Amino acid sequence: MSPDIRPLVAVVSARYRTLLQYRAAAFAGFATQLFWGSIRLMILAAFFAATTEPQPMDLPQIVAYVWLGQALLGMLPWNVDADFREQVRDGTVAYDLLRPLDLYSYWFGRTLAFRVAAPTLRGIPMVLFSMVLLPLVGLGDWALIPPAHAVAFAGFVASLVLAAMLATAITLLAHISLLWTISGVGMDRVLTGLVTVFSGLTVPLPLFPDWLQPFLNWQPFRGLADVPYRIYSGNIPSAEIAGELVFVFVWTIALVLLGRLILLRGVRRMVVQGG
Amino acid sequence: MPQIEVRGLAKTFRVAERLPGLAGAFRGLFHRRMRDVHALGGVDFDIERGELVGYIGPNGAGKSTTIKILAGILNPTAGTCRVDGLTPWRDRRRHVAHIGVVFGQRTQLWWDLPVIESFDLLRDIYRIPAAAYRDNRDRLIALMDLEPLLDVPVRQLSLGQRMRSDLAAALLHGPSLLFLDEPTIGLDAVSKLAIRDFVRELNREAQVTVLLTTHDMDDIEALCERVMVIGNGRILVDTSVDGLRRRVRNERILVVDYDSAGEAATVDAPALVAEGEGVRSVERDASRVRIAFDPDRLPAATLIGQLLALGTPHDLFIEHPPIEQTVAELYAEHDMRER
Amino acid sequence: MSSAALLLRYLAISLRGQLQYRASFLMAASGNLLNCVIEIAGIWVLFDRFGDLSGWSFAEVAFFCGTVNATFAMGELLATGFDQFGTLYVKTGDFDRLLLRPRSTVLQLAGHELSLRRLGRLLPGIVIVVAAWAALDLPLDADRVGLLALAMAGGVAFFFALMVLQATMCFWTTESLELMNILTYGGVETASYPLPIYHRLFRRFFTFVVPLACIGYFPIVAVLGVDDPLGTSRLFQVAAPLAGFAFLGVAIGVWQLGVRRYTSTGS
Numbered sequence: 001m002s003p004d005i006r007p008l009v010a011v012v013s014a015r016y017r018t019l020l021q022y023r024a025a026a027f028a029g030f031a032t033q034l035f036w037g038s039i040r041l042m043i044l045a046a047f048f049a050a051t052t053e054p055q056p057m058d059l060p061q062i063v064a065y066v067w068l069g070q071a072l073l074g075m076l077p078w079n080v081d082a083d084f085r086e087q088v089r090d091g092t093v094a095y096d097l098l099r100p101l102d103l104y105s106y107w108f109g110r111t112l113a114f115r116v117a118a119p120t121l122r123g124i125p126m127v128l129f130s131m132v133l134l135p136l137v138g139l140g141d142w143a144l145i146p147p148a149h150a151v152a153f154a155g156f157v158a159s160l161v162l163a164a165m166l167a168t169a170i171t172l173l174a175h176i177s178l179l180w181t182i183s184g185v186g187m188d189r190v191l192t193g194l195v196t197v198f199s200g201l202t203v204p205l206p207l208f209p210d211w212l213q214p215f216l217n218w219q220p221f222r223g224l225a226d227v228p229y230r231i232y233s234g235n236i237p238s239a240e241i242a243g244e245l246v247f248v249f250v251w252t253i254a255l256v257l258l259g260r261l262i263l264l265r266g267v268r269r270m271v272v273q274g275g
Numbered sequence: 276m277p278q279i280e281v282r283g284l285a286k287t288f289r290v291a292e293r294l295p296g297l298a299g300a301f302r303g304l305f306h307r308r309m310r311d312v313h314a315l316g317g318v319d320f321d322i323e324r325g326e327l328v329g330y331i332g333p334n335g336a337g338k339s340t341t342i343k344i345l346a347g348i349l350n351p352t353a354g355t356c357r358v359d360g361l362t363p364w365r366d367r368r369r370h371v372a373h374i375g376v377v378f379g380q381r382t383q384l385w386w387d388l389p390v391i392e393s394f395d396l397l398r399d400i401y402r403i404p405a406a407a408y409r410d411n412r413d414r415l416i417a418l419m420d421l422e423p424l425l426d427v428p429v430r431q432l433s434l435g436q437r438m439r440s441d442l443a444a445a446l447l448h449g450p451s452l453l454f455l456d457e458p459t460i461g462l463d464a465v466s467k468l469a470i471r472d473f474v475r476e477l478n479r480e481a482q483v484t485v486l487l488t489t490h491d492m493d494d495i496e497a498l499c500e501r502v503m504v505i506g507n508g509r510i511l512v513d514t515s516v517d518g519l520r521r522r523v524r525n526e527r528i529l530v531v532d533y534d535s536a537g538e539a540a541t542v543d544a545p546a547l548v549a550e551g552e553g554v555r556s557v558e559r560d561a562s563r564v565r566i567a568f569d570p571d572r573l574p575a576a577t578l579i580g581q582l583l584a585l586g587t588p589h590d591l592f593i594e595h596p597p598i599e600q601t602v603a604e605l606y607a608e609h610d611m612r613e614r
Numbered sequence: 615m616s617s618a619a620l621l622l623r624y625l626a627i628s629l630r631g632q633l634q635y636r637a638s639f640l641m642a643a644s645g646n647l648l649n650c651v652i653e654i655a656g657i658w659v660l661f662d663r664f665g666d667l668s669g670w671s672f673a674e675v676a677f678f679c680g681t682v683n684a685t686f687a688m689g690e691l692l693a694t695g696f697d698q699f700g701t702l703y704v705k706t707g708d709f710d711r712l713l714l715r716p717r718s719t720v721l722q723l724a725g726h727e728l729s730l731r732r733l734g735r736l737l738p739g740i741v742i743v744v745a746a747w748a749a750l751d752l753p754l755d756a757d758r759v760g761l762l763a764l765a766m767a768g769g770v771a772f773f774f775a776l777m778v779l780q781a782t783m784c785f786w787t788t789e790s791l792e793l794m795n796i797l798t799y800g801g802v803e804t805a806s807y808p809l810p811i812y813h814r815l816f817r818r819f820f821t822f823v824v825p826l827a828c829i830g831y832f833p834i835v836a837v838l839g840v841d842d843p844l845g846t847s848r849l850f851q852v853a854a855p856l857a858g859f860a861f862l863g864v865a866i867g868v869w870q871l872g873v874r875r876y877t878s879t880g881s
Binding site for chain 3: 025028029031032035036038039042043044046047048049050051055188189190192193196197202203207208209
């Protein structure tokens with residue numbers, strides 16, 4: 001193991017251990033997301049029931065969109081890491097400057113662990129529940145359909161990896177901004193609003209008015225949820241998958257570069273003002 | 276009738292065991308092993324009205340468990356307890372109206388409020404009659420020298436100022452019984468002395484019964500006539516401060532100063548132990564010699580006589596060993612470690 | 615001093631405290647406002663796409679949404695001490711301090727804070743209700759206003775009770791109270807839409823177990839003057855908000871059990 005990634009492995013392992021300790025939290029989180037998913041589904045289905053004209057998505061695609069959204073909720077960059085905020089507040093974050101590491105990469109790893117740990121623990125039961133259990137109890141109409149086809153599945157996996165990177169880059173931007181605005185409460189709120197609406201979590205993006213679509217299609221947040229979920233269900237045709245992946249990738253690179261730039265200034269500030 | 280009467284008080288907590296490592300954490304998700312912790316294993320004591328009692332023991336020995344039960348915020352597993360005729364945990368609201376509690380680590384004042392407004396709010400909470408409140412408040416403000424602090428928000432007070440305000444706040448409703456949990460922790464020397472003077476005065480003048488837990492043995496020495504030592508959930512010793520010393524090890528220290536280190540060097544144990552083995556140790560530090568001895572086996576007069584035969588000291592006096600050492604030895608004797 | 619007077623004193627103090635930290639109050643309030651706007655915008659998006667919701671118009675659904683948001687905000691406003699009970703009182707051990715005072719714990723916690731940031735949800739909620747009222751051309755008569763006031767009072771009791779239950783859970787575990795979010799934030803989401811669109815089990819749960827529909831859907835159907843597709847009578851719709859008060863009574867009973875447990879485990 002190269003010395004560079006050892007601190008990362010420690011951080012990731014500690015994060016999982018902490019999560020596992022809180023068993024009530026794990027079960028409660030699962031139940032909460034199950035409930036939200038069910039309510040969203042019933043609302044959307046009720047709207048769907050009356051409609052006669054063709055819609056941009058069909059009901060099974062919407063069902064898949066909702067369940068995947070619940071399973072992967074924790075991966076969305078809707079909040080900052082409380083530990084990180086605490087470290088900035090009490091100044092111990094300055095120790096990270098002393099480590100012989102590239103600061104951005106180290107924090108990227110930490111943030112990635114924060115973003116990905118919870119969804120792997122919560123997402124798998126959610127997928128099993130919605131894909132396997134629901135049909136077994138006779139609620140097949142509400143079940144998560146399998147990926148539309150092999151290409152869709154491959155594209156989904158790839159877009160999910162990119163979504164994790166994008167989510168990390170966005171969260172890290174928020175983390176870096178904490179160096180300026182210690183409290184981070186406002187940051188959380190703005191992030192939550194932006195992310196839940198523009199990723200498609202509140203309402204699937206294709207259901208927004210047609211005149212808004214050109215804007216929605218170019219903003220980065222759709223790479224977090226809308227792109228992977230629609231690739232999964234086949235709503236995005238195979239031919240367009242590659243283009244969508246490039247789209248998310250370019251946004252990720254852009255946000256990483258932006259983060260590096262801001263971090264550079266943040267570090268200068270920290271060094272000058274002593275944290 | 277004693278003001279506090281405690282019989283066979285026991286408290287057992289059930290705690291979940293954490294398994295080590297990632298695999299352990301994963302197993303803990305589904306199955307948790309529980310373990311009983313006996314915080315108190317049958318405690319008896321009486322405290323008379325107007326006593327000032329020190330309650331000491333290592334962390335985890337059961338001190339705060341006892342205090343919490345006496346204050347009515349924790350139920351015991353077994354045993355009885357009467358405070359002024361009430362069972363604290365059964366008549367909580369009536370009981371707490373007549374006691375004062377100060378936790379050294381926590382404030383009961385409102386963080387953002389000026390001190391005087393915290394006091395006013397406590398008046399309303401405790402339903403203190405206007406006249407009694409005015410008298411108490413003014414007396415406490417004068418005694419604790421709080422006048423300059425009254426308009427300062429609590430968050431801006433120093434620890435010492437806060438502790439003085441907290442003590443006053445705990446006494447506004449004129450309680451006849453005061454629990455002090457480490458009231459001097461973290462305080463500077465001047466504040467410690469102020470707190471001690473105040474507590475002594477309160478006890479002597481107003482006849483307020485005080486139960487004091489502390490790790491600072493100077494508090495005990497300065498204030499308490501009676502000390503209870505708790506360890507592993509049992510009262511080990513309940514005696515006077517002197518009795519505590521005697522019980523562990525009767526020892527005095529004779530400190531002798533000479534004019535030069537050379538003279539001091541002539542004093543050593545073999546020269547002194549001719550009459551039995553009363554001398555425990557002899558330490559030399561430049562021109563000063565410290566001789567620890569057992570006064571039962573070697574009277575101080577005999578020891579001094581021997582010294583004068585050896586040379587001419589410049590000065591000499593007798594000390595008690597520091598009580599910390601006494602208590603540390605008591606803990607060691609009972610094999611008590613911090614839990 | 616009487617309990618009511620003491621509560622008012624507590625709340626006056628809390629207001630003054632919050633005015634000392636104006637920036638953080640404004641920030642949090644605008645966050646709440648944003649969430650409320652997002653919610654109503656989400657509903658509008660769906661109506662824009664699908665036209666109607668099994669016979670309900672956008673204005674009617676907005677009426678549901680506005681009422682429940684305003685009600686929830688008022689409940690939260692009064693129950694902040696319970697909402698933050700786990701972090702502020704149990705983890706820190708500060709609950710001991712409340713127990714050391716000769717007053718009821720419910721009173722002391724209700725007086726903890728009158729959290730002004732909730733205005734960020736209350737104000738848009740009221741605006742939405744007023745706008746929907748106008749858009750629906752409802753007559754402004756005493757019956758309707760009175761019933762809506764009763765429904766909202768029952769709703770405040772209901773959401774206050776949920777916060778009390780959430781705080782009670784802290785006596786057993788402070789790990790996470792996310793579960794209660796199902797009923798609070800999830801309740802707001804659920805009650806923003808008419809009850810008949812939900813599955814039978816959900817309808818029963820939110821009527822008989824956790825009486826959310828009794829302080830939202832049923833009385834509002836009467837205020838709107840429409841027939842309930844579920845076939846309930848006007849009498850039931852008008853009396854339903856009382857369930858909110860009964861729910862509060864139960865919650866306080868459970869709270870007392872929790873306090874008893876706390877005083878025997880000391881954690």
